[in-house]
Amino acid sequence: MCGRFDLHARPDGVARSIGATAAEPELTSAWGYNITPGRSILTVYAGSSPQEPVLGLGWWGFRPQWAGDDAPAPINARAEKVASSRYFRDSFAHRRCLIPANGWFEWQPTSSGKQPWYVSAADAPLIFYAGLWADSDQAPGRCCAIITEPARGIAETIHPRMPLVLAPEAITAWLDPSLTTRPAIRRSVQRIDPARLTAWPVSSRVNRPSEDDATLIEPVEG
Known part of the structure; x- marks a missing residue:
């Protein structure tokens, strides 16, 4: 799964990295070392073309307008079912997005409790998750979910699932509206080559959503 991640790259740097323009005037609220569900996060949508992406905000918790107020708001969508699920299939075909991150946190069961780990790409400071979006009554008007898949590479030693991280060369294709079928x-x-992933144990301070500083991603003895 992906229930906590880090995006300490500033929004203007994210925009420059993929040639995106900003849709909202204020995006810094989506920046942080300890990003939790149930808040606005940075998302990248197709603009007038996949080559002209737009950087905006999306509420992390997927509840489309048609679903109703009592419907669930999942933060993740399983890659194995996303094309066939009634909840996600329309967005998979027509409303795909990118969710930028520097890395994510996962918790590994141990004899003394769950140890948090930080996972990122060893050779790239910025990665992009495959995401889905839908129109929403929740501000900022869009909701989103991160697609997850069975864990690969070093991530598999920590948790059975991981976010679907796109290879850099696949970013434009993921946003391409002409691609509508699985x-x-x-x-x-x-997807990213799993050999590019790296991971290390981090402080249990990350367990507390109120904690948000650069030391959260520094390695500690596991």
Whole structure:
């Protein structure tokens, strides 16, 4: 799963990295070392073309307008079912987005409790999760979810699932609105090579959502 992540890259740096323009005047509220569900996060949408992406905000908790106030608001969507699920299939076909991050946190069961780990790409300071969005009554008017898949590489030693991290060359294809079917998307979109992932144990301070500083991603003895 992906229930906590880090985006300490500033929004203007994220925008420059993929040539995106900003849709909202104020995006710094989506920045942080300890990003939790139930808040606005940075998201990247297709603009007038996939080559002209737009950086905006989305509420992390997927509840489309048609679903109703009592419907669930999942933060993740399983890759295995996302194309067929009634809840996600329309967004998978027509409303895909990128969710930028520097890395994510996962908790590994141990004999003395759960040890938090930080996972990122060893050779890239910024990564992009495959995400979905929908129109929402929740401000800022969009809601989103992060697609997850079975864990690969070093992430598999920590937790059975991980966010679907896109290979850099697949970013434009993921936003391409002309790709609407699962076979077409799978042919054009690649995941990150798991050999590029790295991970280390971090302080249990990250367990508290109120904690938010650079020391949260520093390694500690596991």
